[in-house]
Amino acid sequence: MHSFGYRLNALFTFALTILALICAIASFTDTFNHPNPLAQVKVLNINWFQKQPHGNDEVSLTLNISADLQSLFTWNTKQVFVFLAAEYETKKNALNQISLWDGIIQSKEQAKFWTHTSNKYRFIDQGSNLRGKEFNLTMHWHVMPKTGRMLADKIVMPGYRLPEEYR
Amino acid sequence: MGCIRNMVDSVKSFQFRQTLSQLITLGLIVSTALMLWKGLMCITGTESPIIVVLSGSMEPGFQRGDILFLHMSKDPIRAGDIIVFKIDGREIPIVHRVIKVHEPNNNKETYLLTKGDNNPMDDRVLYNHGQHWLQRHHIMGRAVGFLPYAGWMTIIMTENPIVKYILLGSLTLLILTTKE
Numbered sequence: 001m002h003s004f005g006y007r008l009n010a011l012f013t014f015a016l017t018i019l020a021l022i023c024a025i026a027s028f029t030d031t032f033n034h035p036n037p038l039a040q041v042k043v044l045n046i047n048w049f050q051k052q053p054h055g056n057d058e059v060s061l062t063l064n065i066s067a068d069l070q071s072l073f074t075w076n077t078k079q080v081f082v083f084l085a086a087e088y089e090t091k092k093n094a095l096n097q098i099s100l101w102d103g104i105i106q107s108k109e110q111a112k113f114w115t116h117t118s119n120k121y122r123f124i125d126q127g128s129n130l131r132g133k134e135f136n137l138t139m140h141w142h143v144m145p146k147t148g149r150m151l152a153d154k155i156v157m158p159g160y161r162l163p164e165e166y167r
Numbered sequence: 168m169g170c171i172r173n174m175v176d177s178v179k180s181f182q183f184r185q186t187l188s189q190l191i192t193l194g195l196i197v198s199t200a201l202m203l204w205k206g207l208m209c210i211t212g213t214e215s216p217i218i219v220v221l222s223g224s225m226e227p228g229f230q231r232g233d234i235l236f237l238h239m240s241k242d243p244i245r246a247g248d249i250i251v252f253k254i255d256g257r258e259i260p261i262v263h264r265v266i267k268v269h270e271p272n273n274n275k276e277t278y279l280l281t282k283g284d285n286n287p288m289d290d291r292v293l294y295n296h297g298q299h300w301l302q303r304h305h306i307m308g309r310a311v312g313f314l315p316y317a318g319w320m321t322i323i324m325t326e327n328p329i330v331k332y333i334l335l336g337s338l339t340l341l342i343l344t345t346k347e
Contacts, residue, residue: 004170005341023314079228081264081284085246092271097246099266104284106227121289126269126278140247144228149312152247 026076027148035071039139039155041084047118049130050166057130059123059162065101065139066114072143073108080105081142086123087156088135098123100137132164174344189343196342212239213308218251218260219318224283225249225262232319235262237308243270244279249310252281252301254294260307263290269300276302 047060065084072080083102090096100119105111136158143151207216216237220229229235237251244250246268253260266289267280278300282289291299324331 003173009341027312081228081247083247083266093269094272094274095268095270097268099246102266104227121266142247142249145313147314150249150310 023147027145030074030076030143030145030149030151033071033074035069035153037067037069037071037141037153037155039065039067039069039157041065041137041139041157043137043160044116046163046167048167049163051128052124055128057125057128059130060118061100061123062116062118063101064114064116067112067139069105069111069141070108072141073111076145076148078106078144078146080111081144083140085138085140086135086160087138088133090125090127090129090133092127092129096126130162131166132162134159134161136160174340186343193339193342211237211308213237213251215251215260215307218262219321220262221259221322222283224285225264226285228284229262229313230315232316232322234314234317235310236312236314238311239306239308244268244277244306244309250279250281250301251307251310252305253307254298254305256295261290261293262310278302279306 042064043061044064045062047062049059050057052058063084067082069080069082081102081104083099086096086098086100088096099121100123101115101117102120103113103115105113136156137160138154138156140154141152145151204216208214210216218235218237220231220233220235223231235249235251244265246265248265249262250265251260251262261281263281263283265279266282267278269278271277279302280289280291280299281301294301324334
């Protein structure tokens with residue numbers, strides 16, 4: 001009844017249960033954090049804009065991105081993955097989402113930043129619909145916890161437009 | 168030593184009824200585990216509700232040995248989601264983040280492009296030759312939760328099968344020799 005193995009097993013099970021409970025509580029405390037992040041993006045320049053040989057439009061932009069995501073950080077935050085996506089609608093597609101830039105923020109101090117960059121991933125349409133196209137730039141963030149549930153949200157910034165002509 | 172002698176003694180002193188009842192206990196434990204797993208499959212809608220991260224391609228977010236909880240909901244997959252997918256003809260699923268989405272009006276298909284946070288390039292180099300997009304049938308689930316380190320035992324067991332047999336054997340012996 002009270003053999004060594006039995007006691008070891010009981011101790012192990014108890015320790016694991018407590019650990020799982022603590023992890024669950026840590027994840028739950030994240031729900032009390034109500035962040036108010038800020039983001040601002042300016043398109044400084046259209047570097048070039050053309051139709052690829054096989055027919056898809058491609059554009060290269062220079063962006064100025066500034067954001068303050070410090071309020072996303074809690075004691076259970078391991079990192080924040082932040083990315084900027086161009087989002088638009090075309091005749092064929094109800095939704096196109098193209099990530100233009102992303103970054104990994106590992107501490108609260110780095111969460112207030114600005115950067116001046118051209119798009120890190122290629123902005124290629126599925127087809128040739130980009131001339132004069134209006135699009136949203138959306139700042140998305142995914143909070144990766146030390147343990148538990150992953151959280152995500154976004155700020156949509158509407159009102160950007162690509163030029164009518166290739167250049 | 169005493170502990171082992173005790174075990175041997177209790178193995179020797181087996182009686183038929185007792186052995187049978189202990190076998191039933193063992194069966195109960197195995198079937199409970201199976202029920203839990205299948206139950207989770209039903210709730211989450213994915214064929215493997217829990218997976219272990221095997222590579223460092225999503226570091227520093229996910230490291231080798233971390234556990235991910237998957238969910239396959241009706242919500243469409245969007246850029247930024249971390250998905251688990253399987254390339255046709257390959258066994259091992261991959262956990263990466265979606266960076267591009269094209270969703271046609273008819274809502275039948277979705278075209279996705281993924282990338283590992285820690286990889287310099289997107290995943291077109293990982294896909295089959297000539298494959299540019301992931302489609303719905305490749306996707307096994309979306310990662311919704313995270314538990315660090317908990318998957319190390321699985322990695323150790325798959326890489327050294329001997330450890331698995333020793334562990335399984337000793338567990339079975341323990342269950343069979345414990346007296347209620």
